[in-house]
Amino acid sequence: MTTTTTRAAKKAVPESRYVPEDGLLLDVEDLHVEFHTADGIAKAINGVSFQLRQGETLAILGESGSGKSVTAQAIMGILDMPPAVIPEGKIRYCGQDLLTMDPEVRRKTRGPEISMIFQDALSSLNPVFPVGWQIAEMFRQHRELNKSDAMNEAVRLMERVQIPAARERVKAYPHQFSGGMRQRIMIAMAIALDPAVLIADEPTTALDVTVQAQIMALLEELQEERKMGLILITHDLGVVADVADRIAVMYAGRLVETADILPLYASPAHPYTRGLLESIPRLDQKGQTLAAIGGLPPNLMRIPQGCAFNPRCRMAQDICRQDRPELREIVSGRFSACHFAEEVIDA
Amino acid sequence: MPEVILEAKDLVKHYPIKTGIMRRTTGHVKAVDGVSFELHKGETLGIVGESGCGKSTLGRLIMRLEEPTAGEVVFEGLEMQKASTGDMRKLRRDIQIVFQDPYTSLNPRMTVGDIIGEPFEIHSEVVPKGGRRQRVQELLDLVGLNPEHINRYPHQFSGGQRQRIGIARGIALNPKVLVCDEPVSALDVSVQAQVVNLMEKLQDELGLAYIFIAHDLSVVRHISDRVGVMYLGKMAELGTEDEVYEHPTHPYTQALLSAVPVPDPTLRGKREQIVLVGDVPSPANPPKGCRFHTRCWKAQEKCKVEEPQLIDRPDGQGAHRSACHFAELRTIVETVDVTQVEPDDRFAGTDVRDPSDAEAAADVPAPESVNEHVAQDRNLPGDATTMVQNDEGAPDRREI
Ligand SMILES: Nc1ncnc2c1ncn2[C@@H]1O[C@H](COP(=O)(O)OP(=O)(O)OP(=O)(O)O)[C@@H](O)[C@H]1O
Ligand SMILES: Nc1ncnc2c1ncn2[C@@H]1O[C@H](COP(=O)(O)OP(=O)(O)O)[C@@H](O)[C@H]1O
Ligand code: SF4
Ligand code: SF4
Ligand SMILES: [Mg+2]
Ligand SMILES: [Mg+2]
Numbered sequence: 001m002t003t004t005t006t007r008a009a010k011k012a013v014p015e016s017r018y019v020p021e022d023g024l025l026l027d028v029e030d031l032h033v034e035f036h037t038a039d040g041i042a043k044a045i046n047g048v049s050f051q052l053r054q055g056e057t058l059a060i061l062g063e064s065g066s067g068k069s070v071t072a073q074a075i076m077g078i079l080d081m082p083p084a085v086i087p088e089g090k091i092r093y094c095g096q097d098l099l100t101m102d103p104e105v106r107r108k109t110r111g112p113e114i115s116m117i118f119q120d121a122l123s124s125l126n127p128v129f130p131v132g133w134q135i136a137e138m139f140r141q142h143r144e145l146n147k148s149d150a151m152n153e154a155v156r157l158m159e160r161v162q163i164p165a166a167r168e169r170v171k172a173y174p175h176q177f178s179g180g181m182r183q184r185i186m187i188a189m190a191i192a193l194d195p196a197v198l199i200a201d202e203p204t205t206a207l208d209v210t211v212q213a214q215i216m217a218l219l220e221e222l223q224e225e226r227k228m229g230l231i232l233i234t235h236d237l238g239v240v241a242d243v244a245d246r247i248a249v250m251y252a253g254r255l256v257e258t259a260d261i262l263p264l265y266a267s268p269a270h271p272y273t274r275g276l277l278e279s280i281p282r283l284d285q286k287g288q289t290l291a292a293i294g295g296l297p298p299n300l301m302r303i304p305q306g307c308a309f310n311p312r313c314r315m316a317q318d319i320c321r322q323d324r325p326e327l328r329e330i331v332s333g334r335f336s337a338c339h340f341a342e343e344v345i346d347a
Numbered sequence: 348m349p350e351v352i353l354e355a356k357d358l359v360k361h362y363p364i365k366t367g368i369m370r371r372t373t374g375h376v377k378a379v380d381g382v383s384f385e386l387h388k389g390e391t392l393g394i395v396g397e398s399g400c401g402k403s404t405l406g407r408l409i410m411r412l413e414e415p416t417a418g419e420v421v422f423e424g425l426e427m428q429k430a431s432t433g434d435m436r437k438l439r440r441d442i443q444i445v446f447q448d449p450y451t452s453l454n455p456r457m458t459v460g461d462i463i464g465e466p467f468e469i470h471s472e473v474v475p476k477g478g479r480r481q482r483v484q485e486l487l488d489l490v491g492l493n494p495e496h497i498n499r500y501p502h503q504f505s506g507g508q509r510q511r512i513g514i515a516r517g518i519a520l521n522p523k524v525l526v527c528d529e530p531v532s533a534l535d536v537s538v539q540a541q542v543v544n545l546m547e548k549l550q551d552e553l554g555l556a557y558i559f560i561a562h563d564l565s566v567v568r569h570i571s572d573r574v575g576v577m578y579l580g581k582m583a584e585l586g587t588e589d590e591v592y593e594h595p596t597h598p599y600t601q602a603l604l605s606a607v608p609v610p611d612p613t614l615r616g617k618r619e620q621i622v623l624v625g626d627v628p629s630p631a632n633p634p635k636g637c638r639f640h641t642r643c644w645k646a647q648e649k650c651k652v653e654e655p656q657l658i659d660r661p662d663g664q665g666a667h668r669s670a671c672h673f674a675e676l677r678t679i680v681e682t683v684d685v686t687q688v689e690p691d692d693r694f695a696g697t698d699v700r701d702p703s704d705a706e707a708a709a710d711v712p713a714p715e716s717v718n719e720h721v722a723q724d725r726n727l728p729g730d731a732t733t734m735v736q737n738d739e740g741a742p743d744r745r746e747i
Binding site for chain 1: 397537564566568588607608609610612613623680686690691695
C-alpha cells in the first residue's frame with residue numbers, strides 16, 4: 001500500500017535523502033562505550049564495527065548484558081552521558097559521522113532518518129496522550145501538516161499497522177490497548193517519518209508467540225515496502241533464522257562472529273555461536289540432548305584478558321588467555337574472532 | 348503407564364472484579380474454568396499457553412495456595428479439599444513449587460543455607476535439627492552447587508545459580524510432585540540448558556513428577572512426557588508429547604505450534620504459518636460456546652453455541668483429548684528424531700554441575716538499593732513456599 005495519493009502524504013516523503021550508490025546507510029567503526037560508575041568503569045562496548053545497507057536486515061544476537069541495547073542507543077544518540085562515555089569510534093550515517101555532528105542537526109535525524117522500536121511499548125509511549133495524537137504530533141512537527149491532515153495521516157498509519165477500527169481508536173490511550181496493539185503503535189510511530197534505518201530492540205520479547213508472529217510479519221512487510229535497513233536486536237536464534245539476512249553475534253561488548261544467515265547456522269565459526277546452537281531446545285526435534293555452555297558472561301568491569309570467552313570455552317589454549325583474537329575474515333564474507341576459527345568452522 | 352499420583356477434577360477459580368467506591372462485585376475473572384488432568388508418578392506434564400490463560404493460577408490451585416471456586420485436587424487418592432489437618436501437613440510436604448524469577452523469589456537477607464533449610468523449620472520431622480546443615484549441603488551438591496557456599500547470600504549468585512537454589516529448596520522435603528512455574532523463562536539460553544538438564548537428572552534420581560508450566564513450547568516439548576495446552580482458562584488439548592506436537596487436532600494448538608520460530612534458516616518460508624487474527628478475549632467475559640471461536644478459522648454455527656468437551660478424538664494415528672467439535676489432524680511440525688545424535692562436546696557439555704566460576708559472581712557487591720527493592724517485594728511464607736512476582740508483576744503478587 002502506498003500513501004502518495006493525497007496531498008498530505010506527498011509531503012510525507014522526505015524531499016531528498018542522499019543514499020550512497022552502494023546503498024550503505026550505516027557504517028559503525030570501532031565503537032567503544034564505557035559507563036563510568038561509582039564501582040568502576042564498565043566496558044560495555046569494546047570496538048564494534050558493522051555496516052548496514054538499504055533493504056538489509058541485520059540481526060544483532062547476544063545474551064543479556066552483551067551490549068546490544070547500548071549499541072542501539074549509541075546509534076540513536078540516546079545514551080545518558082554521563083554515565084556513558086564514547087571514548088572512540090565512528091557512526092557514519094550516509095557518510096556523515098553522527099558522533100561529531102552538531103547535536104541540533106543530529107537530533108533532527110531521529111525519526112526521519114533513523115528511528116527505533118523498544119521492547120517495552122507501554123513505557124515508551126506517553127501514557128497521558130491519546131495514541132493518535134502522539135502519532136499526529138510527529139507529522140505536525142516534522143512535516144508541518146495542519147491538524148486534520150496530521151490526524152488523517154495518523155489514522156492511515158494505524159490502519160497500515162493493522163489496528164482494527166483505527167479511526168474510532170485514535171483517541172484511545174496507550175493503556176487501552178493490548179501489548180501487541182501497543183507494539184503496533186510503536187511501530188507506526190517509528191516508521192511515520194519514513195526512516196532509512198529502523199532499529200528494533202527485542203521488539204517481540206515481551207509478547208506471546210502468536211502475537212510475535214504477527215508483529216514480525218508486519219515488520220518484514222514494512223521493510224520490504226520501504227526498503228529500510230533494519231537492525232533487529234534479539235537473543236532469540238529462532239526469530240533471527242526467520243527474518244535476518246546477516247547476523248552479528250555479540251559477546252561481552254564485541255562482535256565475535258558475523259556472517260550471512262545460512263552459512264552461520266550451517267557451520268558456525270566461533271565456539272560461542274556453536275555452543276549457543278547446541279543449547280537451544282528445538283520445536284522440531286525429539287530426543288534432543290541439550291548441551292550447555294558452562295559458566296557465565298564476564299563482569300564488564302573485569303573482562304578476562306585475551307579472548308573474553310576463554311573461561312567458558314572448551315577449546316581454549318594458552319594463547320587464548322594472552323592474545324585477544326581480532327574479528328577477521330575466515331572465508332569470504334565470514335568473520336570470526338577466534339584464534340581457532342578455521343577448526344571450528346570445519347567441525 | 349505408571350499409576351496416577353495427582354488428579355485435577357474440573358478445577359475452577361474465579362476472581363471477583365470489584366468496582367466503584369462500594370467495591371461491589373461486578374463480575375468475575377474466570378482464570379481457571381474447569382480444568383481436569385491426571386499426573387502420573389515420575390512423569391513430566393507440561394502446561395503451555397499464552398499469557399493470562401491461567402497457567403500460574405492452576406499451579407497455585409494444585410499447591411493449594413488458593414482455594415478453588417469449584418472442583419478438587421486428588422493426591423494419592425486423597426481429596427485435598429476434604430483432608431484433615433494432619434493429612435494436609437503431609438500433602439504440603441509432598442507437593443512443592445519452584446517459581447520463575449530467580450531474582451525476587453529468594454529472601455535477600457537470608458543465607459542460602461537458611462533458605463534451603465527453611466522448609467525443615469515447618470516440617471521438622473523430615474530432618475532432625477542436628478542434621479540440617481549436612482542435609483542442606485547435600486542438597487547444594489545435588490543441584491550442582493558448591494556445598495561450601497552455604498553461608499552466602501542470594502545476590503552472590505547468578506540467575507542460573509539462584510534457580511538451582513530454588514530447586515534445592517523445592518526438593519528439600521523429598522516431595523513427590525514439583526510444580527514448576529516458568530522455572531527457566533528468566534534465564535539466558537546457555538544457562539537455561541544447564542538448569543533443564545539438572546531438572547531432568549533430578550527427576551531420574553528422585554522419581555519426582557513435574558508439572559512444568561511454561562510459555563515456551565520448545566522447552567516444554569524437550570522436557571515433557573505429556574502436554575496440556577490451555578486457552579482462556581480451559582484445556583484445549585491434552586496428550587503425550589508426540590500426540591500434541593506431531594498429531595495436534597485442535598486449531599489453537601496448531602496455530603500456536605506454527606508461530607514458534609525454529610532456529611533453522613533453511614526452513615524459512617517452508618513452514619506452515621497460521622497467523623491468528625485479533626487478541627485473546629478477556630477472561631472476565633470469555634466467548635460462549637467454544638472459547639476459541641472468535642479467532643478460529645474453522646468456526647461454525649455450532650461452535651458459538653455448544654461448548655466442545657475435552658474428550659478423545661481421532662488424531663490420524665489413534666486418539667487423544669481435544670476440545671474441538673471439528674478436531675482433525677493437521678501436521679505443523681515436521682519432527683526429526685535426534686535421539687542418536689550426541690552434542691558436540693568440544694563446544695558445550697551435558698554436565699549438570701554448575702561449572703561457573705562461583706568466585707566471579709560472588710565478588711560482585713550487592714548494590715544496597717537492589718537489596719531494599721527486593722526486600723519490599725517480598726512476602727515471606729508461613730509455609731514452605733515463597734510467593735514471587737511473575738514478570739508482569741501483578742498477577743502473581745497476591746496473598747497466599
Ligand atoms: N488474584 C487475582 N485477582 C484477579 N485476577 C486474577 C488473579 N490472579 C490471576 N488473575 C487473572 O486470571 C487470569 C489468569 O492468570 P494467570 O496468572 O494464571 O495466567 P498465566 O497463564 O500464568 O499467565 P502468564 O503466562 O502471563 O504468567 C489473568 O487474566 C489474570 O489477570
Ligand atoms: N546507564 C548505565 N549505567 C551503567 N551500566 C550500564 C548502563 N546501561 C547499560 N549498562 C551496562 O552495559 C552492559 C550492556 O547492556 P545492554 O546493552 O543493555 O545489554 P543487552 O545486550 O542485554 O541489551 C550491561 O552490563 C549493562 O549493565
Ligand atoms: S580464541 Fe580461544 S578461547 Fe576464544 S573462542 Fe577461540 S578457542 Fe575459545
Ligand atoms: S470447536 Fe469450533 S471454534 Fe472451537 S476450535 Fe473447534 S472448530 Fe474452532
Ligand atoms: Mg537489551
Ligand atoms: Mg504465570
